[in-house]
Amino acid sequence: MTASTSPSSARKLFLIGLLIAIVGAVLFSTKAIVAKLIYRYDVDAVTLIAFRMIFSLPFFIVIAVWKARTAQPLNNTEKGQIVILGLLGYYLSSFLDFLGLQYISAGLERLILFLTPSFVLLLSVFLMKKKITAIEWAALGTSYLGTVLVFVHDVRIGGSNVTIGGMFVLGSAISYAIYLLASGELVRRVGALRLVAYAMCVSSVACIAQFFILRPVSMLIQPMDVYSLSMINAFFCTVLPVFLTMIAVDRIGAATASQAGMIGPVSTLFLAAWILGEPITGIQLAGTALVLCGIYLLSKKKA
Template sequence: MDKSITHGGLTRAAFLSGLGIAVGGSVLFSTKAIVAKLLYRYHIDAVTLIAFRMLFSLPVFAAVALWKMRTGAPLSTSDRWRILGLGLVGYYLSSFLDFLGLQYISVGLERLILFLTPTFVLLISSTFLKQHISRKQWMALLTSYCGIVLVFLHDLQGGRNVVLGAALVTGSAAAYAAYLLLSGEMVKRLGSLRLVSYAMCVSTVACVGQFFLLRPAELLLQPLPVYALSLTNGLLCTVAPVFMTMIAVERIGAGTASQAGMIGPVSTLFLGALLLGEPVTSWQLGGTALVLAGIYLLSKK
């Protein structure tokens, strides 16, 4: 037997390249919290931040959407309404709550809370779809939430706003979990690339519309570093991770790609220390280890 062939039938080089792409996508996506913190130093708010992020990522997603519109089958009226709902819940509401919460909590805690999305999927499935949760899954949930509590109690020393920030980011994770559950059937029919590009275009309209509704147009004029950071946020932390994750899933499968994504919270913790000066404490390391252990158990299931 050729040792260069992995259990999935891939050559070792192909598997490692897929794994590398998955890790890179996870790190880039996690970096959006770092970029958001840097943007907040220029005294812009979450409404302005998310509008710039979506404006800079729109050209790519709009181009993909037009390409898929020409090559794919026409959408039914019900599909159009579903895409509208998914775009508002999955990429507008989820992202907006996330960036709001980042104003009050550390990037390490934010990333750990968002990493609980699979547990929210499980809990929503159990509550509304009446799916059974096994003892092993309950153990995985308990392990993950113990890790979050550990980091939360540590960060609580920073003030009462930590509670508000954690609640907002938890709402973000719950909204994205709902998006994942609701999009499952449509992904199979339309394909992930088509669905994501359509949903992102819907989200952009919502984010930019919100900006012009709540903020004066003069706020579009910002210092040059704001544009540079927003371009980074839109392309490197939004567009690139979406496509990298899709490529990784195609090459090495969703299970392996999701496990590779566990590098995200760890990378955010150390990038936060390096770029933002946020301390890395034993509490944070212990909490991160518990969350990763719980998600790993869940992903194995």
């Protein structure tokens, strides 16, 4: 048995892949923290997401061009599907997410977004007539109970604004769930990395165009901190997590990478407390634990 195929070597490769997945999940979750920091300046959701896409677009263009040169050309149907998925899965979901972050805590935002797998399951029930097993119902109930627990807690503190923000982020999660469900067949034909690169290019163009339609060009003039935070948001919270997640899926599989992503809500909760000064209460910890338990049950069933 060679070293490359020995159990210890295989275990090491698995742990490296798991670490990559965890880092990717934490970085992606950190976008909520960075957004909150940017909102301390005279910046709204339209401007925030425009800066994010302006700085991340060059990276995705490079990937898209590279994949276009090494893969078969897309037909018109595939091109149309990618445009629709880009607008639905990244443009709309990101815009609603950043709108919601103006009103709710970063911890609650991450909990709501983490319900996306359960929305995929529910949509598959209504649209594809999929049957839900007892363990899946238990997973859904546990996850929703945890989110409702934190939501009610935050409403008592933040009032009606929390409801508005929560609805925006809920819309974001549902929009992304529809994207995931609709992209299943296309990702097998086009490839995951290529689809993400193309869809992100479409989303970036839409977000940037939206800015120039709705906001004056003078809004591009911002303090240097806004540019710095936007570059962090673009590279470390958008581009890099996409690559890390793809690498992790290739090394350890989608199911395990998905389970590693459960660290996201927890990391957001503690990063928000450390960086933003958001309080951590027993109710928030209990709600987070319930959501994580529910998603874990769901991921085990999928596996």
